[in-house]
Amino acid sequence: EGSAPMYGYVAAEGDAIALNHLSGVLCLAPMGEATLTSMTIVSESGKIAGNFDVDCADGTLVAHEDATNTVTVSFGEGLVLGAEATPIYVAVPAGEYGTFVVTLASATDSMTVKFNTNGEKAIKAGVVREFGEFAYTGAATEGEIFEIYDEASLRQFAAIASTFAPRKGAKLMNDIDLTGKEWTTIEGFGG
Numbered sequence: 001e002g003s004a005p006m007y008g009y010v011a012a013e014g015d016a017i018a019l020n021h022l023s024g025v026l027c028l029a030p031m032g033e034a035t036l037t038s039m040t041i042v043s044e045s046g047k048i049a050g051n052f053d054v055d056c057a058d059g060t061l062v063a064h065e066d067a068t069n070t071v072t073v074s075f076g077e078g079l080v081l082g083a084e085a086t087p088i089y090v091a092v093p094a095g096e097y098g099t100f101v102v103t104l105a106s107a108t109d110s111m112t113v114k115f116n117t118n119g120e121k122a123i124k125a126g127v128v129r130e131f132g133e134f135a136y137t138g139a140a141t142e143g144e145i146f147e148i149y150d151e152a153s154l155r156q157f158a159a160i161a162s163t164f165a166p167r168k169g170a171k172l173m174n175d176i177d178l179t180g181k182e183w184t185t186i187e188g189f190g191g
Helices: 151-162
Strands: 006-009 018-021 021-033 035-043 052-055 060-063 071-080 088-093 099-106 111-114 128-135 147-148 169-172
Touching: 021 035, 021 099, 035 088, 071 088, 147 151
Parallel strands: 021 128, 147 169
Antiparallel strands: 006 018, 021 088, 035 071, 035 099, 052 060, 099 111
């Protein structure tokens, strides 16, 4: 807690050393009525755990063969969620990984969410990347699928998802053309 990997480089004896961050920190903030047993984060591209070599002159990381694109956090006796979000912090090497697929599990069910890490959403060294609060809702059932028929129902679903209402999934019932219309991606929703 309160620490992250760093690197330093001294060009000549007697020079001052500057330490720089190697990793960024993911902050996931689930809420809801559940006790989590584990969380698994899988990067779409790039290694996020294991052994790495570091070039201390510029902070470049090179993953060893045993490095992996998966991090699993076990919550031991369980992480009890409630009405307020519970932040979970995980350090990963700085970079762009496409999508992080995050699976939260309790003793009885699980939930998967996806987060984009490209462009402005990249994981930056020494920076906490907050993915925002979201409701843990367990496994979806067919009766809990929100059906999207048109632009209005798509925007309604986006509003529901952004307020963390207990919807578990959506099904696109028709093609929807938003050409020339403003749209903000729903953070944490993948599909």
